[in-house]
Amino acid sequence: MKVIDVKNLDFYYDENTHAVDNVSFTIEKGSYTTIIGHNGSGKSTIAKLLLGLLEKNSGEIKINGLELTLENLDQIRSNVGIVFQNPDNQFIGATVRDDIAFGLENRCIEPSLMDGIIEEFSKKVNMYEYLDREPSKLSGGQKQRVAIAGVLAMHPQIIIFDEATSMLDPKGKAEIKQSINNLHLDSDITILSITHDIEEVSKSDNVIVMHEGKVVKTGTPDEILMETKTLVDLKLDTSFAVKTSQMLQAKGLNIATKIDQEGLVAELCQLNLKK
């Protein structure tokens, strides 16, 4: 089932900036899709359009079969959650507790139920011990986890991660990548992740490649990551495993191209045993 259906989407920031150029794509329920592209390729703009934060110039956006209009924004937003890039600029509450409560307050959840919900979702992201902590005393990774808890507490069907790890240190990045992965494995929430991280791309189900406002390629991680030359031309990172596989092939080794390190190691071990 298509949870997101975008057709011929067009958006201009101003007459000189054609940020989104005739973009079309579909997302299946429960899938984990990554969107990659150089900075300025339109990725974040699409995220904002999907949430109605920007108004499209033309084209169609359907979420769960419902076309996104100014009238039904609230309804759409109750089904789609988003975690933005800057951990500070989406942390509204005075404490972790208050921040998770914010969304619940907006949806008029019964106050007596809030404590239970906050407890449940803070535990899901391992922030239960920090419920009364202020944001100035939290790391970037912790703040992002709180953002995720806040989004999950509203039971969305779709969650968009807009470069949610870009501003984090390695520890924070690892925490959030793990959270996203767990989310995919433990629930049927549809995940759309805008990222530069090739490792994350290799773990997703589908990849959408953007370049200068257009969708230039879509496919499975295997398909996308193998095309090293295209990725380089599009100014994107290549997968180390793919690069290595290709180098080994060039040096005369008969090996299949693998997109991640585990696969590569396994292949090489097999070849070594055969010897």
Next chain:
Amino acid sequence: MNNFTLGKYMPLDSAIHKLDPRAKILAMLVMLIAIFIPSGFEGYLLISVVILVVVYFSKLKLSFLVKAMKPMFFMLGFLLVINLLVIKTGYALVTIGSFVIYSDAVFQTLYIVIRLLLMVIITTLLTATTKPFDLTLGLESIMAPFKKIGLPASEIAMMISIALRFIPTLIEETQRIMQAQASRGVDLQEGKIKEKIMAILSLIVPLFVSAFQRADDLANAMEVKGYIPGAKRTRYKQLKFYLRDYIVLLVSNGLLILLIVWMIIK
């Protein structure tokens, strides 16, 4: 930044800390009015005793309160000198050489000093025993009846809460920008006027730019979480009046009435 006493919250576990912020705000307002009732020496004695009792229960250190009052001392000393020189009514209290100190000068200054110091103590009591966020909640609740005449109480409270939440973040950011510009040779101590202006601009412009960006991001974040200004929303933190809060209101209002009666009788 951490030594800013006036207005700072002191996380202690006292009876006063536990009171409902609304009770405290209303009691404070009543006491402020009471201070300005001209109830004479006995009246001020009574008010001072009541306030000292509250201070005792708040577990705040006297040294903390003295620190809060410090900024006033210089001004009050100055006031005393002016009054001694200017006010020549009442009876002569002390004569030093050819200079006479009159009773009115002394007593009027005394009353002003006491009023101001009591004001500082009362407001410090409020801010030191109430978390900023709870204070905002209390204010919102008190302002709520005025929504009927168009006061956007909840929105104002939301704005204050967010501003409070970002104070530490903004302080950090200011420090960072200062360091970055210092690394480019900005020196606020030296330089001609023009250079000093550039130096200040190099701090203010980035702060503003970043503040606008932040506001933009925050607005988006709030919007996607379903926040609509003016729309109905429930509140996680519920304020509830207990017996102790009613007692506080009773005592403060009782005191005010007593003082008014006393003033009329006199």
Next chain:
Amino acid sequence: MSIKFEKVSYTYSENTPYQYQALNNIDLEFAAGKITAIIGKTGSGKSTLVQHLNGLLLPTAGKLQVMDWEISADKKPSKLKKLRKEVGLVFQFPEYQLFEETILKDVAFGPKNFNATEKEAKAKAKEALKLVGIDESYYEKSPLELSGGQKRRIAIAGILAMDPKVVVLDEPTAGLDPQGAKSMMELFYRLNKEFNKTILIVTHNMEDVLQYCEDVVVIKDGSVKTHTSVKAFFQDTQLLDDLEILPPNVIRLKNALNEQGFNLSDEIVDLDELTTAIVKKVL
């Protein structure tokens, strides 16, 4: 022309209840003319260390020698002003420090603060902008009109325009896309090889450390844990484990294969060498 720390300690908010010791008796010497990576977890003291290099912070104990300047607790800040010209410090997300009306003016701001004339400052600014790859057509534009990556390059140009002998960068590639990150690192490489500048980079990116840096300093809990060559650092698997550092892909692959009995040489740190060695082993 080096930088030498002698028993440097730094305590924040000394003598208050918020006292915190960020640096603990640091003994450290940075060789001139090299590219050194400074590694450490968030909160390890790296930023505090780095702020001593241009006198933003004075040690609470000990002293450091930065080129001609001796810096200790009682040094008058006014004497250190010129130091800031010789040691250029670029903070994280430097694009936030842009403020002037035009890009050229912003980059010229640094030199002007060090008594360059209007003409000299503009000339230096143009040179610096050329170095970072911003061309003439941008000179009169507002710095706020540009993309994040461009703004960052302009901010860095603002420091380079002062022509510092030492350039210290705090996570210069944070938040950039892979292409942006690559051109940024290549710029620093060039500054070192072509212009002989000493480069110190605080970073978490082990790929960059392997590819571009010569030496590594590891800061842990306010002390220097290690100061060694990049090669030796990445060969020390135990140390990397201790520090919870994820090694660069090349090293990880090599280690993973060695765990399966491949017996690849410790010396290998380069993908080309690694692939050649693997082929040899397997065929």
